Amino acid sequence: MEKHDVIVVGAGISGLSTAYHLKQHNRDLDMLIVDKAQGYGQGNTGRSAAGFRDMFSSRINHLLSSSTISFYKYIQEEMHHELGMKFVGYLFLAANNERGRTLESNIKNIPGTRRIEKDELRKSLSIADLDQESAEMLSLDPAEFGIFGGNCGIVEPDLICDFYYNALMEMDVNFSFGTSVQKLSLDPVKKLDFPGEPFLWQEKFIGPLETTSGQISADKYVIATDTWANYLLDPVGIDSHQRPKKRQIFQISGPSVEKLLFTDSFSRYGILPFTILPSHGIYLRPALKERSLWIGVSDDIGRDFSFVEDPEAEQDFYESGVYPVLSAYFPQLKDSKVTSKWAGYYSYNTIDKNPYIFKTMNAIVVTGTSGSGILKGDAIGRVTAALTEGKDVALLYSGDKININDLGVTGRNVDTEHIIL
Ligand SMILES: Cc1cc2nc3c(=O)[nH]c(=O)nc-3n(C[C@H](O)[C@H](O)[C@H](O)COP(=O)(O)OP(=O)(O)OC[C@H]3O[C@@H](n4cnc5c(N)ncnc54)[C@H](O)[C@@H]3O)c2cc1C
Structure with a gap:
């Protein structure tokens, strides 16, 4: 043996x-x-x-992530091994309510983090004011300010x-x-x-x-x-x-997606940061090569802990759950199409x-x-x-x-x- x-x-x-x-x-x-x-x-x-970020509320998570980011940066910049690492930033959108204030207080002191006011968000992101009726029906918080993290971005695992x-x-x-x-x-x-x-x-x-x-x-x-x-x-x-929690990503493409993707006010890459909506754990991850956005979601209650070997992303879940929320914040994405999708699991410490x-x-x-x-x-x-x-x-x-x-x-x-x- x-x-x-x-x-x-x-x-x-x-x-x-x-x-x-x-x-x-x-x-x-x-x-x-x-x-x-x-x-x-x-x-x-x-x-x-x-995506990579050092915006964590736990001290240890912050240490683990910021050290890892520095090491990956070293590999890419000093060892010249390309990792596809781009510091496009993370942008948390939030409302001026308790949830927004708690989020802000958890991450505002992380170096490289800044607050972005509503006017600036409107200009740079063309984000819509929520329609009152849909906001109530979908339980949406308005995007009244943003917290931008500069030591964050995207990478190629x-x-x-x-x-x-x-x-x-x-x-x-x-x-x-x-x-x-x-x-x-x-x-x-x-x-x-x-x-x-x-x-x-x-x-x-x-x-x-x-x-x-x-x-x-x-x-x-x-x-x-x-x-x-x-x-x-x-x-x-x-x-x-740990318990398995299914997670899904939907790649969306189309002219309006490209317009939003090539938003140039946040970083030298001229693309949208990894952007997290104020409600329901939905995020938009820029995918430059595919000229697309990856829409991900961290749903909790209602998402069971079952496990299958090769999980599939659920189109219905996107259409009835994710898309209505996404298009309430970004109505211009109405012409977008899901061009790819996949799923995996978080090894979730609950x-x-x-x-x-x-x-x-x-x-x-x-x-x-x-x-x-x-x-x-x-x-x-x-x-x-x-x-x-x-x-x-x-x-x-x-x-x-x-x-x-x-x-x-x-x-x-x-x-x-x-x-x-
Ligand atoms: C949709 C989604 C989005 C995510 N987004 C992010 C993100 O933006 N940023 C981030 O940092 N993380 C993200 N994650 C989490 C990240 O992918 C995981 O935390 C990370 O990949 C875990 O790495 P790992 O090596 O522990 O596990 P894995 O990559 O799953 O590796 C485990 C390996 O063990 C092997 N294995 C299992 N059982 C056996 C066996 N019995 N015998 C032999 N081999 C076995 C498997 O084949 C597998 O290769 C995301 C995850 C998902 C699903």
């Missing part, structure tokens, strides 16, 4: 970044990365809206994954794609060779993994399987502390919405990225690698330090995140 120092299960952004930092620290480490897909970045990493993958290949890390881990097994630390081991009273560890390509084993396992974590962890009694990174026996688990695993990907990898190495503190690219226990289960110490998209 193959035996390694570390096996990383999952070659999404979390697994790749963890593996990269482990190998950077120890070039002699014998590591294998397995993924059930035929390549890397094919899970939720490949289905995201690919496949290019980030290329960066980590190529670096890992150069460091002689082995990958096994098309290999699905079927089961984690528990073994006794002190084997007695009695049938039925391990017994209740025996100390246990994760033994060889059953995979579709046979058994493989390692001293330590990093479980970076995102929403799939429950399939591996539930049977051995480890709680993943309690505090910060990631979970914890160790149980010889398994290190990373879950609960809650819709922001790409923009925190590098820092999450650094923390997970540090925990795998047995450290208590992780050093981020920014120079900030994270007490790893703060993101764990016992001893968890994070603020609740209020800004989830």
